Amino acid sequence: MTTDANARRQRYVGIVSRVFAGACLLATLSCIGMLVVLLWSVVSEGAAWLDFDFLTSFPSRFPDQAGIKSALAGSLWLTGLTALISLPLGVGAAVYLEEYAVQSRWRKIIQLNISNLAGVPSIVYGILGLGLFVQTFALGRSVISGALTLSLVVLPIIILATQEALRGVPNSIRHASYALGATRWQTVWHQVLPASLPGIMTGVILALSRAIGEAAPLVAVGAMAYVPFVPASPSDQFTALPIQIFNWSARPQPEFHQVAGAAIIVLLAVLVTMNTLAVFVRYRYGKRIRW
Amino acid sequence: MNVKTANADHAMTTDPEPKPDPGPMPDQPAADTGLPGAPEVHSTLNHGDNDNIDATTATRITTKDLCVFYGGVQALDNISLEVPEHRVTALIGPSGCGKSTFLRCLNRMNDMVEGVRVEGDVWLDKQDIYQPETDVVELRKRVGMVFQKSNPFPKSIFENVAYGPRLSGICNKAELHGIVEHSLRRSALWDEVQDRLNDSALQLSGGQQQRLCIARALATDPEVLLMDEPASALDPASTSRIEDLIFDLRRRYTIVIVTHNMQQAARVSDRTAFFYEGRLIEAGPTKQLFTAPKQKQTEDYITGRFG
Numbered sequence: 001m002t003t004d005a006n007a008r009r010q011r012y013v014g015i016v017s018r019v020f021a022g023a024c025l026l027a028t029l030s031c032i033g034m035l036v037v038l039l040w041s042v043v044s045e046g047a048a049w050l051d052f053d054f055l056t057s058f059p060s061r062f063p064d065q066a067g068i069k070s071a072l073a074g075s076l077w078l079t080g081l082t083a084l085i086s087l088p089l090g091v092g093a094a095v096y097l098e099e100y101a102v103q104s105r106w107r108k109i110i111q112l113n114i115s116n117l118a119g120v121p122s123i124v125y126g127i128l129g130l131g132l133f134v135q136t137f138a139l140g141r142s143v144i145s146g147a148l149t150l151s152l153v154v155l156p157i158i159i160l161a162t163q164e165a166l167r168g169v170p171n172s173i174r175h176a177s178y179a180l181g182a183t184r185w186q187t188v189w190h191q192v193l194p195a196s197l198p199g200i201m202t203g204v205i206l207a208l209s210r211a212i213g214e215a216a217p218l219v220a221v222g223a224m225a226y227v228p229f230v231p232a233s234p235s236d237q238f239t240a241l242p243i244q245i246f247n248w249s250a251r252p253q254p255e256f257h258q259v260a261g262a263a264i265i266v267l268l269a270v271l272v273t274m275n276t277l278a279v280f281v282r283y284r285y286g287k288r289i290r291w
Numbered sequence: 292m293n294v295k296t297a298n299a300d301h302a303m304t305t306d307p308e309p310k311p312d313p314g315p316m317p318d319q320p321a322a323d324t325g326l327p328g329a330p331e332v333h334s335t336l337n338h339g340d341n342d343n344i345d346a347t348t349a350t351r352i353t354t355k356d357l358c359v360f361y362g363g364v365q366a367l368d369n370i371s372l373e374v375p376e377h378r379v380t381a382l383i384g385p386s387g388c389g390k391s392t393f394l395r396c397l398n399r400m401n402d403m404v405e406g407v408r409v410e411g412d413v414w415l416d417k418q419d420i421y422q423p424e425t426d427v428v429e430l431r432k433r434v435g436m437v438f439q440k441s442n443p444f445p446k447s448i449f450e451n452v453a454y455g456p457r458l459s460g461i462c463n464k465a466e467l468h469g470i471v472e473h474s475l476r477r478s479a480l481w482d483e484v485q486d487r488l489n490d491s492a493l494q495l496s497g498g499q500q501q502r503l504c505i506a507r508a509l510a511t512d513p514e515v516l517l518m519d520e521p522a523s524a525l526d527p528a529s530t531s532r533i534e535d536l537i538f539d540l541r542r543r544y545t546i547v548i549v550t551h552n553m554q555q556a557a558r559v560s561d562r563t564a565f566f567y568e569g570r571l572i573e574a575g576p577t578k579q580l581f582t583a584p585k586q587k588q589t590e591d592y593i594t595g596r597f598g
Contacts, residue, residue, distance in 0.1 A: 172442035180455045181432035
């Protein structure tokens with residue numbers, strides 16, 4: 001009798017195991033499938049419209065003359081300025097929190113705050129940017145306002161990534177440096193930061209690749225949709241790739257949807273390049289440092 | 292075992308093989324000791340006018356009533372010890388007895404532990420190092436430290452050794468190169484790395500890395516060298532190389548070495564201090580401590596009855 005019950009139980013467990021494995025496989029395939037469908041629909045729609053003229057023309061009422069020159073330039077401007085602003089601030093804040101700050105209740109509160117800020121929807125930063133940079137600081141609807149707002153978005157990410165990278169440096173390195181007669185500043189600058197650089201760079205690249213895809217905060221700050229010029233200075237008005245894509249998708253003509261598809265391909269290409277760069281940096285420089 | 296040291300009549304070159312970790316050996320009364328089970332003290336090591344500690348040997352470091360507290364826990368209780376110049380002083384004792392804590396007091400590395408409190412005095416050459424005006428950075432350049440587990444920086448061999456001098460402001464390439472070569476020669480590593488100074492330090496073997504850390508510490512031209520169980524993570528061959536190195540180095544530097552290996556202490560040191568549960572039980576010339584200890588606890592420890 002008991003062997004019978006055992007055999008039945010074994011069969012039951014066997015079936016459950018296989019069902020579970022199958023469900024996980026199905027979940028994986030669904031995710032990959034959705035991604036493939038998305039890419040396929042975008043590429044099939046937009047690839048025909050992707051040519052050199054597309055990259056070098058300004059937007060226009062006519063879909064075959066529309067281009068992303070101003071949007072691409074705007075995105076590049078934004079990314080560059082955002083990097084310039086958020087990198088020193090983010091890395092500096094992380095270095096202070098990890099290397100200098102004393103373990104106290106204040107530090108825990110600040111740390112908690114930063115972790116929470118990383119999850120705040122970016123439109124909230126957009127509204128903050130509108131009130132603070134565009135109106136209070138009177139910077140207007142310019143590239144610099146957009147860059148400052150995007151910096152707010154990516155700052156928590158950079159801080160957290162840098163902190164992780166700094167924590168990855170073993171304390172034995174710091175002790176060895178102190179024992180040789182180095183000050184804390186010298187230890188951080190000469191040993192800790194260089195050793196954590198791969199992690200920091202990876203975090204920065206990933207943060208920037210998120211910034212380049214943000215539309216909501218830029219809309220709030222006032223990125224224009226029709227910008228027939230390339231920004232020449234930080235105080236110029238601007239547009240960005242996500243804004244342009246949104247604008248074209250919202251138009252009734254189906255050709256503009258395909259043009260939007262082409263712009264999406266460009267945006268995806270930029271994102272893939274940046275992420276590949278992050279992986280490459282982590283691989284190449286992470287190899288040198290093996291504890 | 293091939294030992295290349297400058298000191299040709301060093302007894303270690305003829306030593307057949309390194310002794311294993313301390314354990315009671317009641318069947319073999321050791322030579323040079325009256326105590327069964329106590330480690331041998333090589334009589335040649337403590338011969339020669341270099342090795343006797345007499346009234347003319349200057350004292351480099353003096354501690355008086357040194358107490359260390361980690362939070363509420365007392366780690367060291369009224370330690371008063373004198374460390375003579377140009378000698379090797381070994382600190383022995385069971386795990387957790389405070390020898391590493393004491394060592395870290397000598398270059399104020401304990402300052403980095405949160406919640407630490409140090410009372411009492413530590414003098415380096417008549418200078419109280421725990422006074423508020425003491426420049427800790429300068430102190431650590433004069434008192435170098437080698438850690439238990441080798442911790443080279445993830446940089447090239449050259450950059451590792453040149454780090455200390457660079458901190459002092461030396462940036463002349465030729466001068467740095469000279470210092471690096473000098474330090475690597477002193478730590479018996481030059482021959483093995485001279486043609487690959489730009490290779491990563493992490494590619495060296497464990498014993499080589501530890502010698503690199505010693506060279507790195509020597510590059511700042513310290514007066515005192517503190518070594519916290521420098522060979523405990525190494526195989527016997529590397530261990531004996533390190534011990535030879537220590538024997539050579541003491542002609543120029545004052546060395547304090549923490550070791551849990553009593554035979555190592557007996558082989559290498561001129562003076563030994565026995566710690567137990569945060570207290571200094573006994574300190575004296577190595578030969579005397581291992582052959583005729585004054586305290587019963589010392590005798591029990593060195594004959595392997597506990598610890």
